[in-house]
Amino acid sequence: MEEQKRYGHFDDQHREYVITDPKTPWPWINYLGNEDFFSLISNTAGGYSFYKDAKFRRITRYRYNNVPMDNGGRYFYIRENSPSTGGNWEEAWNPGWKPCKTPLDFYECRHGMGYSRITGKNGVEASVLFFVPLKKWAEVQKLTLKNESAEVKRLKLFSFEEWCLWNAATDMENFQRNFSTGEVEIETSPLEGLGGATIYHKTEYRERRNHYAFYHVNTEIQGFDTDRETFVGLYNEFANPDAVMEGRPRNSHAHGWSPIASHYIEVTLQPGESKDFVFLLGYVENEQDKKFIAPQVINKEKAHALIAELNTAEKVDKAFAELCAYWDALLNIYHVKTGNDKLDRMVNIWNQYQCMVTFNFSRSASFFESGIGRGMGFRDSNQDLVGFVHQIPSRARQRIIDIASTQFPDGGCYHQYQPLTKRGNNDIGGGFNDDPCWLIFGTVAYIKETGDFGILDEMVPFDNQPGSEVTLFEHLKISMDHVINNLGPHMLPLIGRADWNDCLNLNCFSWDPNESFQTTENVSEGTKAESLMIAGLFVVTAKEYVSLCHKLARLSSSQDTALAYEAEADRMAAAADAMTEAVKKHGWDGEWYLRAYDFYGRKIGSHECEEAKIFIESQGWCTMAEIGADEGMVAKSLDSCKKYLECEHGMVLNNPAFTKYIYEYGEISSYPEGYKENAGIFCHNNPWVIIGECIAGRGNDAWSHYAKILPSYVEEKYQTLHKVEPYVNCQMVAGKDAFRPGEGKNSWLTGTAAWMWYTVSEFILGIKPDYDGIRIDPCLPETATDYTVSRKFRDAEYEITIHPNGAQKGVKQIVLDGFAVEGTVIPYTPGRHHVEVVM
Numbered sequence: 001m002e003e004q005k006r007y008g009h010f011d012d013q014h015r016e017y018v019i020t021d022p023k024t025p026w027p028w029i030n031y032l033g034n035e036d037f038f039s040l041i042s043n044t045a046g047g048y049s050f051y052k053d054a055k056f057r058r059i060t061r062y063r064y065n066n067v068p069m070d071n072g073g074r075y076f077y078i079r080e081n082s083p084s085t086g087g088n089w090e091e092a093w094n095p096g097w098k099p100c101k102t103p104l105d106f107y108e109c110r111h112g113m114g115y116s117r118i119t120g121k122n123g124v125e126a127s128v129l130f131f132v133p134l135k136k137w138a139e140v141q142k143l144t145l146k147n148e149s150a151e152v153k154r155l156k157l158f159s160f161e162e163w164c165l166w167n168a169a170t171d172m173e174n175f176q177r178n179f180s181t182g183e184v185e186i187e188t189s190p191l192e193g194l195g196g197a198t199i200y201h202k203t204e205y206r207e208r209r210n211h212y213a214f215y216h217v218n219t220e221i222q223g224f225d226t227d228r229e230t231f232v233g234l235y236n237e238f239a240n241p242d243a244v245m246e247g248r249p250r251n252s253h254a255h256g257w258s259p260i261a262s263h264y265i266e267v268t269l270q271p272g273e274s275k276d277f278v279f280l281l282g283y284v285e286n287e288q289d290k291k292f293i294a295p296q297v298i299n300k301e302k303a304h305a306l307i308a309e310l311n312t313a314e315k316v317d318k319a320f321a322e323l324c325a326y327w328d329a330l331l332n333i334y335h336v337k338t339g340n341d342k343l344d345r346m347v348n349i350w351n352q353y354q355c356m357v358t359f360n361f362s363r364s365a366s367f368f369e370s371g372i373g374r375g376m377g378f379r380d381s382n383q384d385l386v387g388f389v390h391q392i393p394s395r396a397r398q399r400i401i402d403i404a405s406t407q408f409p410d411g412g413c414y415h416q417y418q419p420l421t422k423r424g425n426n427d428i429g430g431g432f433n434d435d436p437c438w439l440i441f442g443t444v445a446y447i448k449e450t451g452d453f454g455i456l457d458e459m460v461p462f463d464n465q466p467g468s469e470v471t472l473f474e475h476l477k478i479s480m481d482h483v484i485n486n487l488g489p490h491m492l493p494l495i496g497r498a499d500w501n502d503c504l505n506l507n508c509f510s511w512d513p514n515e516s517f518q519t520t521e522n523v524s525e526g527t528k529a530e531s532l533m534i535a536g537l538f539v540v541t542a543k544e545y546v547s548l549c550h551k552l553a554r555l556s557s558s559q560d561t562a563l564a565y566e567a568e569a570d571r572m573a574a575a576a577d578a579m580t581e582a583v584k585k586h587g588w589d590g591e592w593y594l595r596a597y598d599f600y601g602r603k604i605g606s607h608e609c610e611e612a613k614i615f616i617e618s619q620g621w622c623t624m625a626e627i628g629a630d631e632g633m634v635a636k637s638l639d640s641c642k643k644y645l646e647c648e649h650g651m652v653l654n655n656p657a658f659t660k661y662i663y664e665y666g667e668i669s670s671y672p673e674g675y676k677e678n679a680g681i682f683c684h685n686n687p688w689v690i691i692g693e694c695i696a697g698r699g700n701d702a703w704s705h706y707a708k709i710l711p712s713y714v715e716e717k718y719q720t721l722h723k724v725e726p727y728v729n730c731q732m733v734a735g736k737d738a739f740r741p742g743e744g745k746n747s748w749l750t751g752t753a754a755w756m757w758y759t760v761s762e763f764i765l766g767i768k769p770d771y772d773g774i775r776i777d778p779c780l781p782e783t784a785t786d787y788t789v790s791r792k793f794r795d796a797e798y799e800i801t802i803h804p805n806g807a808q809k810g811v812k813q814i815v816l817d818g819f820a821v822e823g824t825v826i827p828y829t830p831g832r833h834h835v836e837v838v839m
């Protein structure tokens with residue numbers, strides 16, 4: 001293996017990852033923004049911004065898969081002319097090293113909670129703090145220039161942003177139109193009470209758009225550019241734009257082609273002096289009748305108001321302090337002290353942060369997801385919720401309603417919806433038969449966290465059609481029924497287009513490379529393809545649903561309603577029992593659970609198969625469901641995961657890998673060995689087995705699986721090999737059959753975040769929200785020592801100290817505020833509480 005280099009380190013005290021070498025093996029990014037305005041930013045200031053929807057409302061342009069990688073972003077170019085440089089204008093440099101790549105005396109990028117601070121030094125020091133203030137539709141870029149030398153420094157400073165023509169898809173393809181539509185307005189003379197200069201991007205505002213963007217700086221400028229080719233020069237690159245190379249702006253006014261925004265500022269710094277500049281990339285929407293103040297002149301009132309709120313370093317510092325306080329509060333809801341910093345930093349900082357990011361973006365916008373292809377996933381968003389619900393329950397509540405509103409009356413659902421419109425996405429449609437179950441999974445997690453049973457009475461439409469509303473509870477019911485109504489010949493759930501594994505396409509039968517594996521069903525008539533993964537998922541979900549119904553029966557004000565809930569509980573308990581029996585009878589292969597039956601009723605994931613004899617998903621879900629536990633199936637299945645799936649970097653999805661395309665199976669067999677769904681370490685499903693281990697009480701095994709994919713452990717050993725960000729999980733790590741096992745891909749937006757959180761917070765550390773309180777049930781390695789979790793829960797705050805005493809599982813005694821508690825649930829009461837737990 002090649003030498004493993006380090007590119008940075010964790011700074012837990014500041015909740016930052018500090019990158020000290022700009023040449024990371026892949027761009028290492030961060031996310032800015034909380035609710036509406038978002039940015040992606042790499043460690044060299046690459047990336048882009050958008051409002052709500054990375055496809056429909058893209059503010060700045062980004063070129064994917066570029067050469068060099070990660071080109072384009074928010075750039076500051078600096079040139080210096082000082083006595084010590086001989087009175088010449090020195091070559092240009094950037095605080096983030098790129099794009100000029102002029103060697104720096106010092107470079108550092110600190111990715112923190114909702115902000116990034118990039119500092120470069122080349123004679124003077126230039127430090128840029130990037131963040132999106134709470135509730136503001138803008139990205140702040142506070143640039144601080146510092147002269148620590150003994151001489152006067154004269155500088156030329158150019159800013160740079162490139163506008164995207166809003167729809168990120170057409171922006172990349174419809175040039176016959178795009179090159180004629182671009183429009184800008186420029187405001188250079190200081191306005192009353194509001195100095196500075198602003199460049200407005202208003203393409204298509206004259207017709208159907210009621211929004212524009214702007215790029216402002218809070219100081220007087222000595223020039224500007226808004227036309228890309230004039231600024232850069234057609235044969236140049238971002239690294240050597242004409243205007244910067246010649247040290248003079250062109251004051252260009254874009255008409256069509258590619259509009260940009262660049263300010264030119266001349267700066268003089270006395271010895272020891274430092275100066276702040278606030279740049280602001282903002283977004284504004286106007287009412288239809290208030291779009292213009294004169295023919296062709298846009299109404300800038302809201303832009304001016306936004307600028308006025310953020311046009312001094314003091315105002316910006318205050319907004320930054322608010323953002324930090326916001327994250328402090330969020331990260332104080334669940335806080336652990338185990339004494340193991342690798343565990344503590346992931347639980348207390350990065351895992352929770354990644355959960356917020358996946359909640360916000362689902363699988364839409366990362367450096368692997370273009371922001372164009374996929375909106376919010378039905379199953380994905382429900383799973384993300386489980387990692388996020390303790391942070392801001394009110395947003396989770398809204399999300400549940402939004403998701404349920406895309407369901408169909410038969411319980412099926414759109415597989416994805418667009419965040420801007422909240423409408424189901426017709427291109428992908430529905431037919432993924434695991435989808436409905438996840439709605440229950442998400443909703444139950446929400447109610448357990450909040451005690452808000454009222455959400456079940458919310459009236460929620462089907463397919464967003466007004467007039468079609470039924471209660472959310474009814475949506476849960478039809479979700480369960482959708483599984484029951486779609487059983488195959490072995491009384492196991494029909495898979496549809498695919499289950500959780502998007503690539504197990506058992507009705508696809510495609511020889512046409514232009515067909516999508518996900519949306520094509522060449523032979524669905526008479527399908528028999530069944531999924532053991534959905535079977536396990538159904539049993540787990542049904543148990544949750546049954547206990548919810550019992551709870552609702554107890555809460556009912558009338559006896560009739562109570563009886564109806566009890567009857568519903570019995571109905572579903574019977575369905576779960578029947579499913580359990582079906583799995584035991586038709587889903588057990590001797591050493592592990594089968595994965596599926598194909599269209600012809602042949603086994604998938606069996607020792608009888610030539611390849612892919614065992615799959616992880618059904619082991620995870622059937623062990624979580626404890627199917628056949630008494631008969632020893634659970635323990636055998638978990639042992640088989642260790643024996644056949646585990647490798648140095650985690651557990652692979654299937655084993656052995658497929659070596660050829662099997663057209664009865666679809667996309668799964670299309671990937672080369674060891675990648676993605678073909679025997680990659682699909683991190684998302686490792687936690688399922690880990691939870692299975694925890695339920696079975698095997699703490700040593702649970703921990704060793706967990707630590708293998710925990711980013712902080714990987715960071716220490718494999719930064720070069722792993723390639724992607726060391727502070728978050730990625731979707732997939734190349735498996736043992738791959739060319740480079742251990743290489744990570746698809747970082748950030750993955751269900752792994754929520755599942756890692758759910759696993760460690762509830763099953764390993766054992767703090768589980770429940771309807772009536774908090775259940776304490778840790779599952780630990782024997783080596784675990786005493787630890788404390790502070791947990792805010794509804795209106796209570798618990799300080800829980802666990803004494804494992806070498807046990808892997810089993811709580812012997814719980815003492816709440818000095819009194820022994822019966823069982824393992826601490827009953828909820830508001831206030832501060834002290835809990836001691838002995839295992």
Ligand code: GLC
Nearest residue numbers: 363377379380500501502503
């Ligand atoms: C991707 C999808 C997710 C799917 C998984 C496995 O992560 O976002 O929905 O379950 O792949 O195919």
Ligand code: GLC
Nearest residue numbers: 374502503517518667676677
């Ligand atoms: C591909 C990927 C899978 C993803 C799906 C949907 O099949 O392998 O991970 O979920 O596309 O975009």
